[in-house]
Amino acid sequence: MVKITKSTRSLFLSCGSFSLSFSLSLLFPCCAFFAFVFFLSLLSRCVCACVCVRVSVCLERPDLRLGVLFPSQPQVFFSCSHVLTLFPLFIITSSFNSVCCIGAGYVGGPTMAMIALKCPHIEVTVVDLNQQRIDAWNSDNLPIYEPGLDEVVKACRGKNLFFSTDCEAAIRAAQCIFVSVNTPTKKTGLGKGKAADLTYWESAARNIAAWSTSDKIIVEKSTVPVRTAEAIEKVLLRNCPQEGVHFDILSNPEFLAEGTAIDDLTMPDRVLIGGKIENDRGTAACAALCEVYANWVPKERILTANLWSAELSKLTANAMLAQRISSINAISALCECTGADVSQVSFAIGKDSRIGPKFLNASVGFGGSCFQKDILNLAYICECHGLQEVADYWYSVVGMNDYQKTRFVRRVVSAMFNTIRNKKIAMLGFAFKKDTGDTRETPAIDVAHGMIEDGAKIALFDPQVPEEQVRMDMGEEAMKSITCYSKPTEALKDAHAVTIMTEWDEFKTYDWRAIYEVMHKPAFVFDGRNILDHAHLSEIGFIVYALGKPIDPFLKSAEGA
Numbered sequence: 235m236v237k238i239t240k241s242t243r244s245l246f247l248s249c250g251s252f253s254l255s256f257s258l259s260l261l262f263p264c265c266a267f268f269a270f271v272f273f274l275s276l277l278s279r280c281v282c283a284c285v286c287v288r289v290s291v292c293l294e295r296p297d298l299r300l301g302v303l304f305p306s307q308p309q310v311f312f313s314c315s316h317v318l319t320l321f322p323l324f325i326i327t328s329s330f331n332s333v334c335c336i337g338a339g340y341v342g343g344p345t346m347a348m349i350a351l352k353c354p355h356i357e358v359t360v361v362d363l364n365q366q367r368i369d370a371w372n373s374d375n376l377p378i379y380e381p382g383l384d385e386v387v388k389a390c391r392g393k394n395l396f397f398s399t400d401c402e403a404a405i406r407a408a409q410c411i412f413v414s415v416n417t418p419t420k421k422t423g424l425g426k427g428k429a430a431d432l433t434y435w436e437s438a439a440r441n442i443a444a445w446s447t448s449d450k451i452i453v454e455k456s457t458v459p460v461r462t463a464e465a466i467e468k469v470l471l472r473n474c475p476q477e478g479v480h481f482d483i484l485s486n487p488e489f490l491a492e493g494t495a496i497d498d499l500t501m502p503d504r505v506l507i508g509g510k511i512e513n514d515r516g517t518a519a520c521a522a523l524c525e526v527y528a529n530w531v532p533k534e535r536i537l538t539a540n541l542w543s544a545e546l547s548k549l550t551a552n553a554m555l556a557q558r559i560s561s562i563n564a565i566s567a568l569c570e571c572t573g574a575d576v577s578q579v580s581f582a583i584g585k586d587s588r589i590g591p592k593f594l595n596a597s598v599g600f601g602g603s604c605f606q607k608d609i610l611n612l613a614y615i616c617e618c619h620g621l622q623e624v625a626d627y628w629y630s631v632v633g634m635n636d637y638q639k640t641r642f643v644r645r646v647v648s649a650m651f652n653t654i655r656n657k658k659i660a661m662l663g664f665a666f667k668k669d670t671g672d673t674r675e676t677p678a679i680d681v682a683h684g685m686i687e688d689g690a691k692i693a694l695f696d697p698q699v700p701e702e703q704v705r706m707d708m709g710e711e712a713m714k715s716i717t718c719y720s721k722p723t724e725a726l727k728d729a730h731a732v733t734i735m736t737e738w739d740e741f742k743t744y745d746w747r748a749i750y751e752v753m754h755k756p757a758f759v760f761d762g763r764n765i766l767d768h769a770h771l772s773e774i775g776f777i778v779y780a781l782g783k784p785i786d787p788f789l790k791s792a793e794g795a
C-alpha cells in the first residue's frame with residue numbers, strides 16, 4: 235500500500251493551493267498574487283521531484299526516486315523542496331522598498347542615512363516625537379555633529395530619506411521598522427540605577443501594534459537587555475487590533491562609535507542579525523535584512539545568530555571594550571607609583587596579537603551614553619539570574635572608572651598645594667570624546683563637580699559643546715562656578731592650570747609657549763587624555779601631570795607637603 239509521505243503531502247498541498255488560488259483569482263483579481271506565490275511553490279517542488287528522479291536513474295538508486303512518493307528515503311526530496319519553498323516567502327519579505335526608523339538620535343539618524351545612501355531603491359523615513367530634532371534633521375544644522383554626516387544626509391534627503399514626526403503614517407507604510415529609541419538606565423523603581431528603562435521601547439512597540447495594518451519586520455536597533463524581543467512580541471501581539479497581522483522580530487544591534495559613525499557604517503567590522511532562525515518566517519526575515527546590508531557590506535561580514543545571542547553580544551561587546559579601558563586605567567595608577575609609563579606598557583602589550591592595540595589608551599575615564607549604562611544593565615541581568623559574582627565582576631569595571639575620575643581630581647588639588655579655591659582652572663574639552671558634541675556621561679562632568687567642590691572657578695572651552703548643554707549637564711548651582719568661552723585663548727588667560735578633558739586634535743596645535751606666558755605661575759597642565767607633548771611643555775616651564783606617566787619631581791614634593 236502506498237503510504238502518503240510528508241513530501242507527497244506537500245506536493246499535493248501545493249497543487250491544491252495553486253488550483254484554489256488560481257480559480258479565486260479569476261473571480262477576485264487581488265488573489266492573483268497568491269496564485270503566483272503558490273505557482274512558484276508548486277514549481278519548486280516539481281523541479282525537486284524531477285531532480286530526484288534524474289539522480290536516482292544516474293545513481294541507480296530507485297530509493298531516491300521513491301522518496302518522492304514513498305517513505306523509504308524522503309530526506310533528499312524533502313530538504314531540497316523545503317529550501318525552495320522558502321523562495322516565495324523570501325520574495326514577500328526580501329523585496330521591501332519602504333523602511334522606517336523610530337528614533338532620530340545618534341543611531342537612528344546616521345544609520346538610516348547610510349541605508350538611504352547605499353540603497354536608493356528603498357524609501358527611508360525616520361520619525362521622532364521630538365519636533366525640534368526633526369526640524370533640525372530637515373535643516374542645514376543637523377542635530378548631531380558627526381564628521382561626514384552632512385554630506386550623506388544632503389545626498390539623500392528629499393529623495394529617498396525623509397524625517398518626520400508623523401509616526402503613524404510612517405509605521406503604516408513601512409514593511410520593515412527599525413526601533414532606535416533611547417534605553418537609558420532606570421532612575422526610579424525596581425532596578426533603579428542599573429536596569430535598562432524600556433519605557434520608550436514599549437511605547438514605540440504599542441504604537442507599531444496600534445497602527446500596523448500589514449505584516450512588519452521589527453528590528454531592534456536600540457541596545458536592549460537579552461530576551462527583550464520576547465517581551466516586545468507579547469506587546470505587539472496583544473495590542474494589534476488588526477486580525478492576521480504578523481510581526482517578525484529581529485535583533486540588529488548597532489556597533490558604531492560616535493565621532494567615527496560614518497566610517498563605521500560604511501565599512502563595519504560586522505553586521506549582526508539575530509532572528510528566530512529555527513523557523514521559516516524568522517529565516518526569511520533575517521534574509522531580507524541581510525539583503526539590505528548586502529548592498530554595501532561584504533557578505534562575510536554579515537553574521538546571523540539567534541535572537542538572544544545577538545541581544546547579548548551587544549551588551550558583551552560594550553562591556554569588554556569598557557573593561558579594557560578600566561584595566562589600562564588601573565595600570566596607569568600603578569605606573570605613577572613605580573615610574574613605568576602607561577603608553578609604553580600599552581604599546582608593548584598591544585603588540586601581542588591576542589591582545590591587540592585598540593582601546594588601550596589610559597584616560598580620565600570612559601564616558602558616553604552607553605558603556606556605563608550597558609555594563610550596569612549586564613550586571614543587573616546577572617543579578618536577576620542569581621549570578622552575583624559575575625555581576626560584581628562587571629560592576630568593578632564601572633567602579634574603576636569612577637576611581638579614575640576621583641583620582642584625577644585628587645591629583646589636581648594635591649599638586650596645587652592642596653587648594654584650588656578661587657583658582658581659575660581652564661577646562662579644555664567637555665564632550666565625552668573628540669569629534670562629537672555629545673556630553674552624555676562625559677567624565678568632564680564629574681571632574682568639574684569635584685573641582686567646584688574644592689572651590690575652583692572653571693573656564694570652559696569645547697569646540698562643539700554649547701553653553702546650554704553644559705548648563706543642562708552641570709545644573710544651575712554649579713554654573714555659578716563655570717564660565718563657558720567660545721575662544722580657547724579667553725579660557726586660558728590668567729588661568730592657574732589647564733585640564734585636558736577631551737582629546738580634540740586642535741588642542742595639540744595650540745601655541746603652548748604663548749599660553750604659558752598668559753598663565754599664573756607655576757603653570758600646571760593636567761592631561762587627562764595624554765595627547766600633548768609633555769616633554770615640550772616641561773621644557774617651556776609647565777608643571778605637567780599626565781595619566782600613568784612618571785611623576786614630575788615638583789608634583790612629588792607638592793604631594794609630600
Ligand SMILES: NC(=O)C1=CN([C@@H]2O[C@H](COP(=O)(O)OP(=O)(O)OC[C@H]3O[C@@H](n4cnc5c(N)ncnc54)[C@H](O)[C@@H]3O)[C@@H](O)[C@H]2O)C=CC1
Nearest residue numbers: 337338339340341362363364415416417434438456457488
Ligand atoms: N549613541 C551611540 O553611539 C549608540 C547608541 N546605541 C543604542 O541605540 C539606542 C539609541 O541611542 P541614541 O541614538 O544615542 O539615543 P538618542 O537619545 O540620541 O535618540 C533616541 C530618540 O528616540 C526618540 N524617541 C523615544 N521614544 C520614542 C517614540 N516612542 N517614538 C518616536 N521617537 C521616540 C527620542 O525623542 C530621541 O530623539 C540606545 O539603545 C543606545 O544604547 C547603540 C550604538 C551606538
Ligand SMILES: O=C(O)[C@H]1O[C@H](OP(=O)(O)OP(=O)(O)OC[C@H]2O[C@@H](n3ccc(=O)[nH]c3=O)[C@H](O)[C@@H]2O)[C@H](O)[C@@H](O)[C@@H]1O
Nearest residue numbers: 488489490491492559593594595597600601602604666667
Ligand atoms: O553602544 C554604543 O553606544 C557604542 O559605544 C562605544 O562607542 P562610543 O561610546 O561612541 O565611543 P568609544 O570610542 O567607544 O569611546 C567611549 C569612551 O571610552 C573612552 N576611551 C576609548 C578608548 C580608549 O582607549 N580609551 C578611552 O578612554 C573614550 O574617550 C570615550 O569616553 C563603542 O565603541 C561602540 O562600538 C558602541 O556601538
